[in-house]
Amino acid sequence: MTNSLDELAAQIKACSKCGQRKSLSCFYKNSKSKDGRSSWCKDCANARSREYRRDNPAKTALWNKNSYPSKRKYYQEHREQRLQKIRDYEANLKYDVLSYYCKQSLRCARCGITDIDVLCIDHINGGGSKHRRSIGGLGGTLYHWLKKNNYPEGYQVLCFNCNFKKKLEDNREQRRA
Numbered sequence: 001m002t003n004s005l006d007e008l009a010a011q012i013k014a015c016s017k018c019g020q021r022k023s024l025s026c027f028y029k030n031s032k033s034k035d036g037r038s039s040w041c042k043d044c045a046n047a048r049s050r051e052y053r054r055d056n057p058a059k060t061a062l063w064n065k066n067s068y069p070s071k072r073k074y075y076q077e078h079r080e081q082r083l084q085k086i087r088d089y090e091a092n093l094k095y096d097v098l099s100y101y102c103k104q105s106l107r108c109a110r111c112g113i114t115d116i117d118v119l120c121i122d123h124i125n126g127g128g129s130k131h132r133r134s135i136g137g138l139g140g141t142l143y144h145w146l147k148k149n150n151y152p153e154g155y156q157v158l159c160f161n162c163n164f165k166k167k168l169e170d171n172r173e174q175r176r177a
Helices: 002-010 042-056 057-077 079-102 126-134 138-146 161-176
Strands: 012-014 022-025 025-031 039-042 118-123 155-159
Touching: 022 161, 025 042, 042 057, 057 079, 079 118, 079 138, 079 155, 118 126, 118 138, 118 161, 126 138, 155 161
Parallel strands: none
Antiparallel strands: 012 022, 025 039, 118 155
């Protein structure tokens, strides 16, 4: 019991500005500090930054003016590297999500095709268009949402053709009803 209390106490720090005791995640990292965290909590540090920007608009504008071109230059020079990193992340995310919902091997639940380029997530009970609009995006956004929400039930992996055919079949059933 004592060890867990000691561990818990090590995860809490008092802000030297407001005096409140908060978890270490409420403090910015600072490699120069003994405990590796800033002495002010994030709330106090952010309030001070806002106050400084409000009181010193000329200095803030000058800093923005001087730093923006260098950032822009960096992004232009490293454009392909950044885009490749994003493509790799998105491909890994798609693989992770499809792997979770396939349970065995990556394949369409209807026809069995295994080409990952044509596999996608399907809402088993329909309503995919409405759901995508509510979360604000298409495929990549849906994959992020599924991972963020701990892979909820009600989804399966289909290829684009089977997914489209399922939608046509559902539409026919609704017209008959």
